[in-house]
Amino acid sequence: MSLEKQTIVNRFCVSDQTIRYYTKFPSQEVFQVFWESICPSASNLVYWTKAQRMGHEAFPSPSPAQKIQLIKKLFIYCCRVAAGLREQVISDIFGVSVAAVSRTIITWANYLFFVLGSVPIWMSRQQIGFSMPENYRLFSPNLRVILDCTEIRCESPTSLTLHSEIFSSYKSTTTFKGLVGVAPCGAVTFISQLYTGSISDKEITKKSGILDLLEPGDVVMADKGFTIEDMLCSVGARLIIPPFKFAKQFSKQDCEKTQAIARLRILVERVIRRVKENHIWDSVVPLTLSGSINQIWHNCCFMVNYQGPMFLEQ
Numbered sequence: 001m002s003l004e005k006q007t008i009v010n011r012f013c014v015s016d017q018t019i020r021y022y023t024k025f026p027s028q029e030v031f032q033v034f035w036e037s038i039c040p041s042a043s044n045l046v047y048w049t050k051a052q053r054m055g056h057e058a059f060p061s062p063s064p065a066q067k068i069q070l071i072k073k074l075f076i077y078c079c080r081v082a083a084g085l086r087e088q089v090i091s092d093i094f095g096v097s098v099a100a101v102s103r104t105i106i107t108w109a110n111y112l113f114f115v116l117g118s119v120p121i122w123m124s125r126q127q128i129g130f131s132m133p134e135n136y137r138l139f140s141p142n143l144r145v146i147l148d149c150t151e152i153r154c155e156s157p158t159s160l161t162l163h164s165e166i167f168s169s170y171k172s173t174t175t176f177k178g179l180v181g182v183a184p185c186g187a188v189t190f191i192s193q194l195y196t197g198s199i200s201d202k203e204i205t206k207k208s209g210i211l212d213l214l215e216p217g218d219v220v221m222a223d224k225g226f227t228i229e230d231m232l233c234s235v236g237a238r239l240i241i242p243p244f245k246f247a248k249q250f251s252k253q254d255c256e257k258t259q260a261i262a263r264l265r266i267l268v269e270r271v272i273r274r275v276k277e278n279h280i281w282d283s284v285v286p287l288t289l290s291g292s293i294n295q296i297w298h299n300c301c302f303m304v305n306y307q308g309p310m311f312l313e314q
Contacts (some may be wrong), residue, residue: 007078009053012075023078024278026308033207034306035071038115042070074100078109081296084279106292113135113295116302120215125191139260140240145189145210146182147226148268151175151274152297155287174284177299179204180275182219182268186310191301201226211235221264267310274304 013019016027025031028168055277078093079085087105091098121216129137154174175197181190192208205211205228212285214220218235222228229239242265275281278300285293 005104016292019144022075022083023279024082024303025306030306035074038074038112039070039158039173041115042074042111063227073273076104077112079299080105081109082278082282083133102288106289109292109295109299112299119185119302121189121302121305122190123183123187123219125215128183128185131183131187133184136184136260136264140219140221140264142217143184143221143240143264144214144237145220146184146268147179147190147220147263148182148272149177149204149211150272151177151197152281152285152293153283154285154290154293158255169229176293176297177202177204178208178301179208180268180271180301182271184267186267186271188271188304189300196296202228202231206231221261223265233247255306270302271301275300276298 012022013028019025019028019031023031025034072094076090079090080087080186081091085093087098087101090101094101123131125144129141132141132143143274152175154176163176167292176194177197178194179190179192180188180300183189190208190210190213192204192210195204195207199207201222205226211231211234214232214235214237218237219240220232220237221227221240221242224241226239232239240261277305280296281300290295
């Protein structure tokens with residue numbers, strides 16, 4: 001079904017600019033492509049409250065026909081996550097109950113995670129080499145992934161034990177922490193689950209599973225906070241750290257190489273910035289979303305790949 005026939009999109013997404021605001025997709029065309037890719041199985045959704053009631057049913061049936069169109073439910077999810085609209089505001093806009101909005105957000109967070117999580121995003125060496133900009137291939141041909149972590153603020157739990165586990169000394173707030181991997185072409189190729197904010201960069205690298213994806217000879221880029229040389233060495237990979245200062249004695253070629261490496265580091269920073277531009281992260285995430293926070297985090301990271309290329313000077 002085309003977007004023109006969807007009254008909800010006609011009402012709120014009259015231009016690419018407005019669709020970017022509400023969904024973070026760069027255009028109506030991209031939103032349409034995404035919708036068509038997930039639509040075939042969306043009609044089989046079992047909604048969150050029904051899933052709770054079913055308990056141990058062996059063969060759950062799909063939820064009955066809903067009053068809200070499926071594409072409208074995807075849009076409601078985007079309004080909460082991408083645009084950061086509160087559930088009460090969404091309820092008022094769409095004329096449905098706050099409870100229905102909450103169910104929709106949780107259901108679609110899990111559904112998108114299920115669908116998108118089955119899509120392989122880790123790139124082979126051949127894919128990396130084919131997509132790597134020529135200038136970077138010259139100076140770092142074996143670079144497989146660029147790593148960085150980010151933190152997400154969350155509501156303080158009432159349990160003091162849980163609070164101490166989630167507490168992050170870096171931002172002095174209650175947080176979850178996630179690891180993102182980006183290819184030299186700017187595509188997101190690795191998304192970890194969220195961990196408690198007190199975890200170190202080294203420990204999250206170890207627990208995330210990315211070491212299992214690396215091959216002997218691979219090069220990994222990360223900043224100086226990632227003391228992971230020993231772990232990379234154990235799988236035959238090595239670490240490079242972007243320089244923070246340029247030595248005066250560098251040759252012209254060394255300077256070009258150093259600058260190219262430093263520019264590549266910017267890629268992962270821009271990816272994380274795009275993730276954080278989902279306005280759900282602007283404020284403290286409520287504990288009511290704690291059961292879906294991993295899914296929302298993963299979906300936001302994955303959808304960066306739908307938002308257009310990252311451009312760097314070569």
